[in-house]
Amino acid sequence: MEIRNGMAAVVTGAASGIGLALTKALCRNGLHVLMADIDGDTLDTARAGLGDLASLAAVRVCDVSDESAVNDLADLAFASYPTVDLVVNNAGVSSTGSVLESTIADWEWVLGVDLYGVIHGIRAFVPRMISQGGGYVVNTASVAGLVSTPGMAPYNVAKHGVVTLSETLYQELQLADANVGVSVVCPAWVATRIADSDRNRPGGPQEDSETGARVRAAVRAATEHGRSPDSVADQIVEAIRRDQFYVMTHTGMMSFIKRRNREIETGGNPTVDTQI
Numbered sequence: 001m002e003i004r005n006g007m008a009a010v011v012t013g014a015a016s017g018i019g020l021a022l023t024k025a026l027c028r029n030g031l032h033v034l035m036a037d038i039d040g041d042t043l044d045t046a047r048a049g050l051g052d053l054a055s056l057a058a059v060r061v062c063d064v065s066d067e068s069a070v071n072d073l074a075d076l077a078f079a080s081y082p083t084v085d086l087v088v089n090n091a092g093v094s095s096t097g098s099v100l101e102s103t104i105a106d107w108e109w110v111l112g113v114d115l116y117g118v119i120h121g122i123r124a125f126v127p128r129m130i131s132q133g134g135g136y137v138v139n140t141a142s143v144a145g146l147v148s149t150p151g152m153a154p155y156n157v158a159k160h161g162v163v164t165l166s167e168t169l170y171q172e173l174q175l176a177d178a179n180v181g182v183s184v185v186c187p188a189w190v191a192t193r194i195a196d197s198d199r200n201r202p203g204g205p206q207e208d209s210e211t212g213a214r215v216r217a218a219v220r221a222a223t224e225h226g227r228s229p230d231s232v233a234d235q236i237v238e239a240i241r242r243d244q245f246y247v248m249t250h251t252g253m254m255s256f257i258k259r260r261n262r263e264i265e266t267g268g269n270p271t272v273d274t275q276i
């Protein structure tokens, strides 16, 4: 999609990390951005931190796991701008824990934000984008949507869901000749606050299981040395310009994806990765 001055975008999870970096990148390109996040205080601080670009940004507190809140977000966006050209379903959280240790509350929280958040965003925005004559959807998945790492069970399930949801949506929009593009972003480690996702968990942080504590420490260490959110944001903007569906930000992960594909092709079993 051609990115033009004066277009409008909605970014979820915009108070921190990749969502905030993308907000900045979009504003630098002259877009109006409605920044949505569950964390109102951090959202206000993030907007203020945009400096001169803040006049292009508006904020809205929104829990993406809540369908009616996302519908209200879409109502606000379509009422605020002549068109809503881009929606970025980026808000995400990570719990760490194995399949057996993860509680139903863990599953519901992570699937609610990471998978249902994207489903709600698509259902709220895409029909109206089709009606207005076009638009673009970016969904933030993860490399965890393409390979399965032990100790991050709900996250892996949610992110695989986001990848197939995006692929399915892309095909259906193509078949319908709808002028709405789709990209799915699959990062590995990015230097954000994802290891402390439970700062926004309803009911407060839960105690980590043994696996969960080990994996959380590994995620924290890996993200601290991860790619900068700004460079990931620039790559996403470029992908939108080129209508590029798969946005692979960490080429070093390709060997794991190829290995998994090879195991499927050859009827092999999954290689057991002991650590992330």
Ligand SMILES: NC(=O)c1ccc[n+]([C@@H]2O[C@H](COP(=O)([O-])OP(=O)(O)OC[C@H]3O[C@@H](n4cnc5c(N)ncnc54)[C@H](O)[C@@H]3O)[C@@H](O)[C@H]2O)c1
Binding pocket: 012, 013, 014, 015, 016, 017, 018, 019, 036, 037, 038, 039, 062, 063, 064, 065, 090, 091, 092, 093, 113, 140, 141, 142, 143, 186, 187, 188, 189, 190, 191, 192, 193, 194, 195, 196, 197, 200, 223, 226
């Ligand atoms: N950082 C990484 O290494 C990495 C890797 C792969 C994928 N991702 C994905 O990138 C996306 C952005 O995460 P990040 O790394 O920038 O983390 P982050 O924690 O810095 O930012 C996530 C933002 O989402 C918000 N959020 C949490 N729950 C929400 C809810 N229910 N409704 C609305 N907003 C909510 C948080 O308040 C926060 O501002 C997520 O989907 C994440 O899964 C991150």
